[in-house]
Amino acid sequence: MKSINVGLLGIGTVGGGTFTVLKRNQEEIARRVGCNIIIQMVADKDIEKAHHIVGSQTIVTANAHEIVANPDIEIVIELIGGQTIAKELILQAINNGKHVVTANKALLANHGSEIFSAAQQKGVIVAFEAAVAGGIPIIKALREGLTANRIEWIAGIINGTSNYILSEMREKGLAFSTALTSAQRLGYAEADPTYDIEGIDAAHKITIMAAIAFGIPVRFEKAYIEGISQLNNEDIRNAEELGYRIKLLGITKRVEKGIELRVHPTLIPIKRLIANVEGVMNAIVVKGDAVGPTLYYGAGAGAEPTASSVIADLVDVARQLTVDPKHRVPYLAFPPDSLSDTPIVSMEDVQTAYYLRLQVIDKPGVLADITRILADADISISAMIQKEHAEEEDRVNIIMLTHTTQEKNINRAIDKIEKLPSMTDKVVRIRLEELNK
Amino acid sequence: MKSINVGLLGIGTVGGGTFTVLKRNQEEIARRVGCNIIIQMVADKDIEKAHHIVGSQTIVTANAHEIVANPDIEIVIELIGGQTIAKELILQAINNGKHVVTANKALLANHGSEIFSAAQQKGVIVAFEAAVAGGIPIIKALREGLTANRIEWIAGIINGTSNYILSEMREKGLAFSTALTSAQRLGYAEADPTYDIEGIDAAHKITIMAAIAFGIPVRFEKAYIEGISQLNNEDIRNAEELGYRIKLLGITKRVEKGIELRVHPTLIPIKRLIANVEGVMNAIVVKGDAVGPTLYYGAGAGAEPTASSVIADLVDVARQLTVDPKHRVPYLAFPPDSLSDTPIVSMEDVQTAYYLRLQVIDKPGVLADITRILADADISISAMIQKEHAEEEDRVNIIMLTHTTQEKNINRAIDKIEKLPSMTDKVVRIRLEELNK
Numbered sequence: 034m035k036s037i038n039v040g041l042l043g044i045g046t047v048g049g050g051t052f053t054v055l056k057r058n059q060e061e062i063a064r065r066v067g068c069n070i071i072i073q074m075v076a077d078k079d080i081e082k083a084h085h086i087v088g089s090q091t092i093v094t095a096n097a098h099e100i101v102a103n104p105d106i107e108i109v110i111e112l113i114g115g116q117t118i119a120k121e122l123i124l125q126a127i128n129n130g131k132h133v134v135t136a137n138k139a140l141l142a143n144h145g146s147e148i149f150s151a152a153q154q155k156g157v158i159v160a161f162e163a164a165v166a167g168g169i170p171i172i173k174a175l176r177e178g179l180t181a182n183r184i185e186w187i188a189g190i191i192n193g194t195s196n197y198i199l200s201e202m203r204e205k206g207l208a209f210s211t212a213l214t215s216a217q218r219l220g221y222a223e224a225d226p227t228y229d230i231e232g233i234d235a236a237h238k239i240t241i242m243a244a245i246a247f248g249i250p251v252r253f254e255k256a257y258i259e260g261i262s263q264l265n266n267e268d269i270r271n272a273e274e275l276g277y278r279i280k281l282l283g284i285t286k287r288v289e290k291g292i293e294l295r296v297h298p299t300l301i302p303i304k305r306l307i308a309n310v311e312g313v314m315n316a317i318v319v320k321g322d323a324v325g326p327t328l329y330y331g332a333g334a335g336a337e338p339t340a341s342s343v344i345a346d347l348v349d350v351a352r353q354l355t356v357d358p359k360h361r362v363p364y365l366a367f368p369p370d371s372l373s374d375t376p377i378v379s380m381e382d383v384q385t386a387y388y389l390r391l392q393v394i395d396k397p398g399v400l401a402d403i404t405r406i407l408a409d410a411d412i413s414i415s416a417m418i419q420k421e422h423a424e425e426e427d428r429v430n431i432i433m434l435t436h437t438t439q440e441k442n443i444n445r446a447i448d449k450i451e452k453l454p455s456m457t458d459k460v461v462r463i464r465l466e467e468l469n470k
Numbered sequence: 471m472k473s474i475n476v477g478l479l480g481i482g483t484v485g486g487g488t489f490t491v492l493k494r495n496q497e498e499i500a501r502r503v504g505c506n507i508i509i510q511m512v513a514d515k516d517i518e519k520a521h522h523i524v525g526s527q528t529i530v531t532a533n534a535h536e537i538v539a540n541p542d543i544e545i546v547i548e549l550i551g552g553q554t555i556a557k558e559l560i561l562q563a564i565n566n567g568k569h570v571v572t573a574n575k576a577l578l579a580n581h582g583s584e585i586f587s588a589a590q591q592k593g594v595i596v597a598f599e600a601a602v603a604g605g606i607p608i609i610k611a612l613r614e615g616l617t618a619n620r621i622e623w624i625a626g627i628i629n630g631t632s633n634y635i636l637s638e639m640r641e642k643g644l645a646f647s648t649a650l651t652s653a654q655r656l657g658y659a660e661a662d663p664t665y666d667i668e669g670i671d672a673a674h675k676i677t678i679m680a681a682i683a684f685g686i687p688v689r690f691e692k693a694y695i696e697g698i699s700q701l702n703n704e705d706i707r708n709a710e711e712l713g714y715r716i717k718l719l720g721i722t723k724r725v726e727k728g729i730e731l732r733v734h735p736t737l738i739p740i741k742r743l744i745a746n747v748e749g750v751m752n753a754i755v756v757k758g759d760a761v762g763p764t765l766y767y768g769a770g771a772g773a774e775p776t777a778s779s780v781i782a783d784l785v786d787v788a789r790q791l792t793v794d795p796k797h798r799v800p801y802l803a804f805p806p807d808s809l810s811d812t813p814i815v816s817m818e819d820v821q822t823a824y825y826l827r828l829q830v831i832d833k834p835g836v837l838a839d840i841t842r843i844l845a846d847a848d849i850s851i852s853a854m855i856q857k858e859h860a861e862e863e864d865r866v867n868i869i870m871l872t873h874t875t876q877e878k879n880i881n882r883a884i885d886k887i888e889k890l891p892s893m894t895d896k897v898v899r900i901r902l903e904e905l906n907k
Contacts, residue, residue: 054760058620064685065617149801159801162615168761170615176803177614178599178607180502181781183495188905247812248501248804255814268827268898271869275853277825279900291813293820300825300871300902306767307905309746316765318905323491324605324768324778326905328753330743331764341761344618353798361790361798364586364596366613367685375684376728377692383730388714388737390705416712432708434737461705463716465737468625468744468755468763 035068037351040100040131042122043113044077047136047163049086050336051110051343064371065363066348068355074100101126108350110343111135120144127151127159132354134346136163136339142237145244145251158353160346165238166191166315168338169331170345175245175319182321184246186286188299191238193313193333194222194229195261195281200311203269203278209262221313231260232281232296239283243294246319247287252294259297272300278308381441386415390461391431391450392422399455400431410446412438428457434465472505474788477537479559480550481514484573484600486523487773488547488780501808502800503785505792511537538563545787547780548572557581564588564596569791571783573600573776579674582681582688595790597783602675603628603752605775606768607782612682612756619758621683623723625736628675630750630770631659631666632698632718637748640706640715646699658750668697669718669733676720680731683756684724689731696734709737715745818878823852827898828868828887829859836892837868843890847883849875865894871902
C-alpha cells in the first residue's frame, strides 16, 4: 500500500489531537483512502513535549523550516497559528510544491488571497476545513454540497466560548463577567478572551464563509464586529419573554447593494433550531435558493473535533494524489475491495431502552406481578407513571421507561405480562434512545 | 467555455426541479465549475408535459434508450424511480461509459452492489446524494467530511411524511388517520402512503448510510422495519410528560456483534436538537469517535431541494471531468479568475429588526415622545413591554421590538431619544433576525 508523508507544524491541542486520531483510526482511514497517511516529521518549539506525544517513530525538530524544505514531505499541516511565522512557512511550503492543510482562520481571513494565489500558481492544494466551525464539515458543504444554489445568506453560531457564556448567563442568570470566569475555569476561554468574546474569531470565520458562498475575495477588514461583553442579563430575560434567544451570530447576506458581513449579538426566535444550540457547540444555517435552509451542527473547537476536519482534508488531498480521478471518492466511501462483511445484528440482539404502556385492571398485586416479571428478565425501570383510564374507572394505564436491555428480554417479559389475568390489552412497546453516547 | 452534455430520464417533480434550478442558476454554477452543464435531452412518457417544461432548445423523447445510447451524452440523470426500467437504463448507461446521477434509493438499497460493481469495472461515477435526505448533503459529509472518524452510530429523521404526521399528532392531538389525511391533502403523502408510513423509505435511506459509514455492502433485506401506523396519540402525550418526543428514526450502530440496522418509532429526550425537528424537515445525527455528534438538517424532499443534490452531483462529476485534479474544487469554491468584486455593504446600510431597551422616568408623555421619534424615522414597532425598575420606583424599562429598518435610521432615532430629558441611561440596542426567509 502506498504511503503519503506528512509534516506537522505545531503539536499543541489540535496538533496532538490530529496525531492521536490519525494513529487510532489508521486502519479505517487506510481502508477508505487506499493508502497510508503517515506523519513523518513534527516541528514544535517544545521538543520534549513533542517527543512525548509522538514516540520514537516520528522525527521531531524545533526547526519548522526543515519540514517545509524536506523533499520527502508531500503535505504540510500548519497548526502554529498567528499571522507571521505561519504565513511564512505556508508560503515556503507552497513554493516548494507541497500541499497545505491549515486551521488558521485569522491568517486566511486576512491573507487568504495572497496564499490562494501562490497555491494556484504552484498547482498545489490549500485545504482549511478546520478553520471554520471545528469538526463540522461546513466548508465542504458550502463548496461542494450546495453548488446548485445561489446562496442567499449564512448565519452561524461559530464561537463556542461566547455561546457557552450566553448559555450560562441565560440558564443560571449569571452576569457576563461571572460566566466568563466559569468559561475560563473550564478551559473554554483563554486568559485573554478578547478574540472570542469581542467577535473577532467569529468574524474571521464568517469572512471565509462569505468568500466561498458568494465568490468574493476574503475581506476581513470590511466586517462589522460587535461582541458580547456589553450584554446585560436583563436583556437576555426580556428577549426570552418575547419569544427570542440572544446568540452571537456571524451573518453574511446577499442584498441589492452587495454583501452584508457582520458579527453581533442577535435575537432569534426560540422556535428556530439554531436558537436551541447551547454551550460550546456550533451551528450554521445556510439558506440556498433551491434547497431552502439547511443547518450544520457539531463541536466547533477542541482537540479531536478539529483534528477530524484536519484529517478529512488530508484524506481529500491523499485521494487526489493517489487515485484515478474518476474513483477519487469510492461509491460507498470505502473502495469495493475493502468492504467488510460485518454482520447485521438481528433485532433480537439489539440493545435499547423501552417505553411500555400496560393497561390493567386496578387491583392489589398487579404492579407487583409486573415488576417481578421484569426483574426476573433483568430489566430495570428508570421511570413510572400511573394514570386513571379515561372511560373505565377500574382500569389504569401503567407507563414505564426501562433502562437499556436486549430486545429478546423485553419481548419475553411482555409475553409473560400479557398472560397476567389483570391485563386488559396488549402491551404498547416503543423503543427509546438517549442519543447521548 | 467547455460544455458537458447531460441526459435526463424522467421529468416529474424532481426532474422538473432539476431543469428549473440548473437554468435559473446557470451562470453562478458555470462560474463555480468553469464549464456549462447542459441538459441536452430529456426522456419522459408524457412528451407534451416534457416539451412544456423544457421549451424548444432541449430534445424530448419518449424513448429513454435513445439517451443512454447517445454518444454525445456524458452524464445520465435517472429520476424515473422504481427498480425495473430504472435499473436496466442505469446499467446500460454505465455500460456505454456514461456517468450516472440518481435519486433512486429503493434501487440502490436493493441493487447497489450490482450497480457499483458495474460502474467500477467501466470506470464511471455513480453519484446519489439526492437518494438520502433530499437537499441535505449527508452523503458527502459521511463519505468525505467525516473520513477521520470511526463512525459509531447514525440516527436520522429521514422521512418527511411520517415526521409531518407525528408533528401533527403531537401539536394538534390528532389521531394517526386524521393526520395522514391532512398530509395527503397537502401533498406530503401519496394516495398509497405505505412506503412512507411503514418505514420502508426510511429503511432504504438508512441502509445506504450504513454502507457508507461502516464500509459494508448495501443490505436492505437485513433491516428491521416498523412504521408509525400503530402509534397512539396517548403514547405521544405520555412520552412528552416524561420529557421525550416520539420520532420515526432510522438507526444504524456499530456494536460488538456487528451492525444494527433498524427503523422504528423512538422516544428521544426533548432537549436533543433532533427531537425539535418538526414537520416535513429531515435531520441526521452522526456520531464519530473524533468529532463527537454532528447534525445535518434541511428539506428531505420536494422538487428544488432534491434538485439541489442532483445538481451538486452533476457539478462533482463535471469538476472531475474538466479540471486538473489538483484544482478540482477551487479554494474559495469559485476559481480565482471568476471571483466577483461585489462590495461589502457598510453597516449603516444593513437592514434588520431591533430590540430596544429604554430606561426612562415614569411620567406622562414619555412614551409619546419616543414613539414620535421612531415614527418620524419610519421605524414601526412590532412588540412592546413596559417593566417597573427593580430598585428605583419612579423609573421604568420600555422594551420594544421594531420591524426591519435601516441601521442608520435606528442610530439616528436613538441619538434623538437619548437627548430626551426623561431618559436615564443609554438605549440598549440589539439586532434581531427572524432567519425565516
